[in-house]
Amino acid sequence: MGSSKPTKTTCENGHVYYKSSECPICPICEKQRKPDEGFLSEIAAPARRALEDNKINTLEELATFSEKEILSFHGMGKSGIIKLKTLLNKKGLHFKD
Structure with missing residues (x-):
């Protein structure tokens, strides 16, 4: 069970990030919506x-x-x-x- 190579992804808000999983969550959007x-x-x-x-x-x-x-x-x-x-x-x- 090896990890897959990170792929470049762009979310619906235009954030570009790299992910090695198929999880659809944009880490940039997640960080922005975290409550203070x-x-x-x-x-x-x-x-x-x-x-x-x-x-x-x-x-x-x-x-x-x-x-x-x-x-x-x-x-x-x-x-x-x-x-x-x-x-x-x-x-x-x-x-x-």
């Missing part, structure tokens, strides 16, 4: 997109889900869950049982 504040600014882009895709924008909304439900979201992994638990705990919140 709030808990979504503290997590990795795939985890942030997973929450945004499921309309979770606050820690209070996140606390209405179980850890298993969040892990089932595309883009969410174990390291994302660990970070989210830390952020929830700081606010006195936790995942639904």
Whole structure:
């Protein structure tokens, strides 16, 4: 399983970048849309997109889900869950049982 050679790609916004995967996400657009504040600014882009895709924008909304439900979201992994638990705990919140 070798990595493929990076290919030059241009996104719909005109950003030119090189990617070795088939992931359609433009890293320049992603960096520009990263929030400056709030808990979504503290997590990795795939985890942030997973929450945004499921309309979770606050820690209070996140606390209405179980850890298993969040892990089932595309883009969410174990390291994302660990970070989210830390952020929830700081606010006195936790995942639904």
